[in-house]
Amino acid sequence: MGAQVRMAVAEPIRSRTPLIGRDDELAEVRMRLTDPRVRLLTVTGPVGVGKSRFVAALAEDVSPAFEGGGGYLDLTDTEPARDLDDLVAESMTDLSTAASGFPALPRDQRFLLVLDGCDRLTATLATRLTGLLSAYPQLTVLVASPARLGIYGEVVVRLALLQVPDPTQAADPAALSQIPAVRLFVERTQAIRPDFRLTDANQAAVAELCARTDGLPLAIELLAARMALSSPQRLLAELDRDIGSLAGSGSDTLSRHHSMMAALESSLDLLSADERLLIGRLAVFAGYFDAAAAAAVGGTTPEQTCQLMAGLMDKNLLRTAECPDGDLIFRLFRLTRRYLLQDLQQTEDYRAIRRAHAEYVLALAASGPDSRGLDRAPQLELVGSWHEDILMALTYLDESGDKVSMGRLASALRDHWRTGWLTEGIRWLTGSGRLTPQGAGVLGELLIEKARLDAAEHGYSGDLVAADRLSGTEQGAALLDLAGYLFAANHGEQASRLTEAALREFTRHQDMRGIAHARYVLADIASSAGDRKKAIRLCRKALSGLRELPDPAGHAAGLERLAVLLIGGPGCARKELEQAVCALGAAAGLRASTGHVAPPALSTAVVYAESLARAWLGDQAVDECLAAGAAQPADRAIAEAITPAERQPTVRPRSLARQRNEHLLTRREWEVAELVACGMTNREVARRLGIAEWTAVNHLRKIMRKLDCSSRVQVAGWITQRGRNAHDEAEAG
Numbered sequence: 001m002g003a004q005v006r007m008a009v010a011e012p013i014r015s016r017t018p019l020i021g022r023d024d025e026l027a028e029v030r031m032r033l034t035d036p037r038v039r040l041l042t043v044t045g046p047v048g049v050g051k052s053r054f055v056a057a058l059a060e061d062v063s064p065a066f067e068g069g070g071g072y073l074d075l076t077d078t079e080p081a082r083d084l085d086d087l088v089a090e091s092m093t094d095l096s097t098a099a100s101g102f103p104a105l106p107r108d109q110r111f112l113l114v115l116d117g118c119d120r121l122t123a124t125l126a127t128r129l130t131g132l133l134s135a136y137p138q139l140t141v142l143v144a145s146p147a148r149l150g151i152y153g154e155v156v157v158r159l160a161l162l163q164v165p166d167p168t169q170a171a172d173p174a175a176l177s178q179i180p181a182v183r184l185f186v187e188r189t190q191a192i193r194p195d196f197r198l199t200d201a202n203q204a205a206v207a208e209l210c211a212r213t214d215g216l217p218l219a220i221e222l223l224a225a226r227m228a229l230s231s232p233q234r235l236l237a238e239l240d241r242d243i244g245s246l247a248g249s250g251s252d253t254l255s256r257h258h259s260m261m262a263a264l265e266s267s268l269d270l271l272s273a274d275e276r277l278l279i280g281r282l283a284v285f286a287g288y289f290d291a292a293a294a295a296a297v298g299g300t301t302p303e304q305t306c307q308l309m310a311g312l313m314d315k316n317l318l319r320t321a322e323c324p325d326g327d328l329i330f331r332l333f334r335l336t337r338r339y340l341l342q343d344l345q346q347t348e349d350y351r352a353i354r355r356a357h358a359e360y361v362l363a364l365a366a367s368g369p370d371s372r373g374l375d376r377a378p379q380l381e382l383v384g385s386w387h388e389d390i391l392m393a394l395t396y397l398d399e400s401g402d403k404v405s406m407g408r409l410a411s412a413l414r415d416h417w418r419t420g421w422l423t424e425g426i427r428w429l430t431g432s433g434r435l436t437p438q439g440a441g442v443l444g445e446l447l448i449e450k451a452r453l454d455a456a457e458h459g460y461s462g463d464l465v466a467a468d469r470l471s472g473t474e475q476g477a478a479l480l481d482l483a484g485y486l487f488a489a490n491h492g493e494q495a496s497r498l499t500e501a502a503l504r505e506f507t508r509h510q511d512m513r514g515i516a517h518a519r520y521v522l523a524d525i526a527s528s529a530g531d532r533k534k535a536i537r538l539c540r541k542a543l544s545g546l547r548e549l550p551d552p553a554g555h556a557a558g559l560e561r562l563a564v565l566l567i568g569g570p571g572c573a574r575k576e577l578e579q580a581v582c583a584l585g586a587a588a589g590l591r592a593s594t595g596h597v598a599p600p601a602l603s604t605a606v607v608y609a610e611s612l613a614r615a616w617l618g619d620q621a622v623d624e625c626l627a628a629g630a631a632q633p634a635d636r637a638i639a640e641a642i643t644p645a646e647r648q649p650t651v652r653p654r655s656l657a658r659q660r661n662e663h664l665l666t667r668r669e670w671e672v673a674e675l676v677a678c679g680m681t682n683r684e685v686a687r688r689l690g691i692a693e694w695t696a697v698n699h700l701r702k703i704m705r706k707l708d709c710s711s712r713v714q715v716a717g718w719i720t721q722r723g724r725n726a727h728d729e730a731e732a733g
Contacts (some may be wrong), residue, residue: 019050020217021056021162021180022185029058029157034065038155039133045159046316046333048257051144052116054159054591055255059114059142066275068109068138075119076256087559094184110138117256118145119270126151146270147315147647147730152547157314161215168642173198181210181220185353188224196227205232212239214319214333219260222246238543258628264339270315274300279317279332283340283347284357286388288321288329292328356394361393362405365412407432411439414446422446439479445485476505476514483521489527490683496525496644512549516542520561527565530688536565540642549637553596558596559587562641567609567616568679572619578625579640581613585629588639592630608679608713615717665706672699676712677719 019026021185043055056072065068070717113502118125126149129141129640133151143149143386148156162180166169176182177198189196198206210230213219223395224237230238238245248258269274295305298632309330312318318330319395325612332340336526344350385677390413397406410428417425429435429443473694479502499521506514519542527535543558567578591598598606614622629637700712707717 019389020184022050022054022057022159022318024146025054025062025157025159026058030062032155032504033058033062033112033140038140039153040141040149040151041157042128042145042148043149044158044316046161046216046336047146047263048216049159049161049316050217050259050610051146051159052256053118055114055142055144059112063112066112066140067108068111070112072116073114073116074117074518075121076119091457098375103280107136107138110140111136112142113711114142116146118143119266122147122149125149146267158280162217162220164210164213167204167208167211168575169223171203171207173200173203176207178337179210181213181215182206184217184220185210185224188221191228192225192228202232205236207571209236209239211389212217212236212334214335216333217333218263219246219259219335222260235371239534240480243335243342246335258449260335261339264336266337267315267317269646271317272311274304275308275311275315277665278305278342279312280347282345283337284331284353286337286392286393287386288331289389290327293360294330297356336386351638354392357389358393358396358409361389361657362409364411365390365409365416379628387416388435391424398431403433407435407439411436411442416448417442422654434477441481442446444691445481447716473506473509473511473514473601476502476509476511476518479505480514480521487525492525492528496522499525515556516546516554516558519545520558523561528684528687530637532565532568536562538642539565544642547635552590552594552634553637556587556590556594556596557598559583559590559641563587564602564605564609564679567613577613577616581610581617581622581625582632583631583637583641584610584613584632585626586632586641587629588626589630605679611713612677612716614678641678665703669699669703669706672696673703673715673719676700676703677716679716 029041029043032042043051043058045051059070059072112302122145124147126145129149130151133141148154151438162184163182165176165179177186182198186198188198195371210220213223226235226238226245235245243638244259246263249258257266268279271606275442278300281297281299282289282294284297291302291306291309294304294309298305298308301309309318313320313330317332317336319333320328320330322328344353354503368421369537390409394406394409397403398407406428410432413425425483426443426446429439429446432439435443448553471644479498483495483498483502484496486492499518503515503518503522519538523535523538523542526532526538539558539562542564543555546558563580566576566583577729586608590596597603610622616626632640671689672685675688680688682696682700683693685700686693689696700715703715704710707715707718709718
């Protein structure tokens with residue numbers, strides 16, 4: 001092996017402490033660099049990531065594998081115009097020139113040339129190194145650069161940021177100390193404070209500090225240097241106030257930059273004027289954004305934006321993440337954003353950029369679940385990042401006095417608030433002034449979900465939403481939405497009171513659809529309370545009110561609702577049953593002709609009601625009634641449905657009490673079975689009998705086992721069939 005050549009132009013930055021968190025990268029790059037097919041390897045990454053230390057450690061490790069030796073050239077202070085020619089052109093092209101301090105490169109032995117400090121010379125180096133690599137076929141060049149050189153055959157290695165902890169996840173000090181960013185902070189702190197340890201008291205602040213740096217080694221070392229007279233908690237407060245607190249000296253870091261502000265400015269100096277303008281505006285985003293978002297705040301065309309962002313990515317000023325569909329999203333490094341945001345806030349364009357940002361977030365929120373909207377964030381596990389931008393947009397709209405847009409944005413974020421931000425969602429909605437019906441409904445749902453039913457009711461009757469913020473049919477719709485949530489939460493009395501208020505508001509403004517909707521809700525409440533007659537009466541009135549409106553879907557739903565009530569009663573006259581089944585047939589005909597599909601809950605209820613009707617009337621009679629109903633014009637079907645059928649002797653399942661002992665059902669089991677045959681749910685059965693829902697479930701299981709039934713429908717069928725037999729026997733007797 002030839003002599004190891006050492007040059008005199010500069011000394012490499014030697015790592016006097018171990019490189020933390022770089023073992024895998026060193027192994028991978030070592031393997032690539034020793035491959036004879038790799039002639040040029042560029043180590044790149046954001047400023048402060050430790051490129052110089054990495055290439056120095058790597059060169060020292062691999063240079064013995066190069067029989068011709070290795071050399072190091074620091075170009076930090078080289079002027080692009082002239083000194084580069086002197087040091088590169090003369091020293092590398094006419095390598096016999098002793099004045100260069102660099103011996104001749106061997107042509108027949110592998111030689112490793114390390115170039116550091118190339119920040120301002122990437123364009124010139126690309127030309128010079130192309131010729132040099134052609135002239136010396138045994139030469140391998142290792143470059144530390146803020147951006148790739150763009151030479152054919154160049155292998156680019158981007159140094160990753162050190163892994164940081166998640167401040168929101170609890171971890172014991174021992175586990176936290178193994179995370180590379182924390183390990184670096186602790187080791188550098190112990191160099192000046194040997195007694196420092198991670199404890200339960202300081203671990204949260206240390207985790208947050210490391211997260212704020214994004215795992216940038218320079219920032220972590222500068223933070224650790226301040227621990228001589230400080231604490232993690234105090235450092236966190238200082239960092240919140242001023243990024244300039246990240247400063248030190250040559251004794252604190254081996255980096256050529258002794259402050260983060262100087263490091264960031266040196267990186268930004270490499271940008272073109274257009275790139276600098278765009279990245280300054282991108283600081284308005286707190287989290288990830290895509291190219292469309294960048295164009296929205298950048299004031300550039302999509303094509304220009306993509307071109308400029310490509311340049312920012314090459315210079316390692318943007319972080320990227322890949323979406324499931326392959327698209328890229330971007331974000332600024334936290335410290336870079338802090339630095340740029342301070343400058344942006346001093347510009348005349350700041351408010352206009354904030355407005356553009358808020359409008360973009362609003363457009364995303366309103367774009368719905370099937371588009372590239374905010375609900376992609378949960379799928380990409382970026383909800384927290386989007387959350388920051390949501391709050392920024394809402395804050396701007398609030399401060400600018402645009403309560404209408406603020407309310408629209410807060411209302412459109414229903415699903416987002418429900419992923420863990422209920423309190424914030426309620427706060428923003430209640431502060432939005434007059435809400436739309438959608439916003440009022442979202443607020444009600446959030447309040448219900450947070451188990452604040454009293455506050456929710458108060459909100460819709462007074463301070464939160466009520467008459468001083470909504471008026472007319474908007475108020476009615478808001479009250480009705482909340483009533484629905486209250487009813488679903490088993491607060492029937494409150495739901496009934498709000499629905500009555502909504503009905504009065506709709507009636508005052510002659511809103512027939514609103515009136516019908518309110519009556520349907522009241523019918524549901526009455527049915528749940530066991531007042532079937534009232535429920536049927538309300539349902540008929542609602543359907544009658546819709547009769548003159550051109551609303552096939554509403555007509556179908558009304559017919560189905562009424563039929564379900566008629567069939568599910570505890571005592572059913574045959575004529576009533578036939579009328580109800582005809583209504584189901586008419587509804588099916590309307591849905592078939594218009595393509596409207598019943599909501600899932602109503603569709604399930606219709607299927608169940610039809611199964612009960614078949615148990616009462618038999619398949620042939622039901623099929624005939626369905627066909628007759630489907631053949632009727634809608635107006636005639638509605639007219640017949642809202643006209644009570646003639647009363648005839650009814651078949652009452654409760655009359656089966658005489659036969660209790662025949663199948664060993666207890667008295668309570670008979671009561672449960674009869675109510676199941678009426679179409680009641682377990683909850684409704686429990687409410688009617690005054691027992692717990694779980695008790696009702698247990699009774700039903702015992703009934704199914706004794707009757708050898710596998711479903712509720714079979715239990716209902718058995719009960720109704722036995723009821724028909726009992727009725728026939730009574731008439732025969």
